[in-house]
Amino acid sequence: MSHRFCVAPMMDRTDRHERYFLRTLSKEMLLYTEMIHANAVIHGNKDNLLKYHASEHPLAIQLGGSNADDLLEASLIAEGKGFDEINLNVGCPSPRVQSGSFGAVLMKQPYLVRDCLKLLVENTNIPVTVKCRIGVDEMDEDKDLDNFVTTVKDSGCKTFIIHARKAWLKGLSPKDNREIPPLNYERVYRLKDSFPDLEIIINGGIETTNDALEHLKFVDGVMVGRSAYDNPYPLVNVDKEIYSRSKLIPTRAEVLEGLVPYMENEIKNGNKLGYLTKHLMGLFKNTKHAKKARYTLANIDDDIYPMEKLKLLINETKELC
Ligand SMILES: Cc1cc2nc3c(=O)[nH]c(=O)nc-3n(C[C@H](O)[C@H](O)[C@H](O)COP(=O)(O)O)c2cc1C
Known part of the structure; x- marks a missing residue:
């Protein structure tokens, strides 16, 4: 399974029908579910919530939550259902998510993130990854991000998906938080330089396979969100251009x-x-x-x-x- 090209988790968008459709465009790219809270996995209608089509592989589930035991229980259920990766959401700034103490607020609690991920890494047999921002609020994009990664990587998590902009937890809507804080790709490239053993995936504002190839000179993978949803057809080029696979391009x-x-x-x-x-x-x-x-x-x-x-x-x- 490769993170060279991923389609981002997006609530109300990357449901199983969207993912089935996307998979017809590229066999190789890695797909993510919408964020699902650990408690929903544990207590909800699992068959419905975790349903997917076999063709969707490779397929990662994104979990929300900050209670390590709940996250583990949800991860074991997801692993049992055949998901290929568990991803923890440490990037969502929505007020509802903040009030549940998960998502982007967790960037301020690296030790808690480390402990949650450690439990998952040690007790599951599939990759455990994290998706975060380059910072939240007043965090220093350089020093504090390095500290966050230094602490969290002690969990054994080796793949960091970084949305290359900060999130402001007060005053900006989730939509604004995807548009207003400036993108800082250089900061993500530097992170890869500082942590060469980690797999660093860059996210935010990537629109074309040419953009992706440019980023891939500096990091291990790209994750594409809105442009994959709003303009999906160009994804037919991903297998050839990103993964060097020969392929007939469907009309x-x-x-x-x-x-x-x-x-x-x-x-x-x-x-x-x-x-x-x-x-x-x-x-x-x-x-x-x-x-x-x-x-x-x-x-x-x-x-x-x-x-x-x-x-x-x-x-x-x-x-x-
Ligand atoms: C409608 C929508 C829903 C989103 N839901 C999630 C989510 O469930 N989990 C998550 O980590 N990020 C979520 N995001 C953020 C994206 O995964 C991605 O980080 C962000 O859109 C920046 O990438 P882009 O510029 O390629 O869209 C969402 C974005 C959008 C537009």
Whole structure:
């Protein structure tokens, strides 16, 4: 399993339908679930929450939480379900997450993060990784980030995914915290220089495979979030350009066609077509038919029987390819 190219965990976006779709674009890239709180894994409907399609591998689960025992219990459940990696969220600044004492606030508690990760590293048989920021609030992006990593790596965790901007825990919304604090890629490159034995994955604002290749000169991997969701089609180039695998590049029409059996099956199992098609809105981005395709995908007439609707939809959007 390689972290050279990862698609970021994104709440309400990287659900299993999105991940299935993304996997049809690249066999190699590493996919992440949305963040799931450890307690939800332990007490929730596991079959539903942890459901995924076999084709989604390699697939990491991202956990939220700060209670080591709960995180371990959730990790063991996830390992049992066949996930390939456990990732701990130490980067989410949302007020709800802060009030639960997990996510980005944990950057201020490196010893707690270390202890949680140590328990997971020592008691699971799959990689345990962490996703964090370069700092929060008044933390010093240089000294304090080095201290954080120095402490946390004692857990045995060897892979650090770094969103290359700080988060401000008060005053900025989660969305603002993905846009306003400036990106500092150089700081992440320096982290790799200081900790050459760690696997350092850079995240934030990466849009193209060319961007990714540039970062890969300095770090071990890239993680792409919004651009993978908003403009997914270019991911068809990842296997060739990032992993040097020979591959036939599918057209947008072939991508759509390839999704039909999956969609038919999901509809048969009672899922709504809209849950599946909402992730395809960006497939036509930067083409002259982008607007029409989005309109077609968004305006699904619920009066038509889903299978018929699906065929109509595929035909209409294929004509735009
Ligand atoms: C809608 C949305 C939901 C997100 N949810 C999560 C999440 O569940 N866990 C997490 O670690 N980061 C989450 N993020 C942050 C992304 O993983 C990523 O770090 C951030 O968007 C910066 O990368 P990008 O510039 O490539 O989008 C989310 C981002 C967005 C846009």
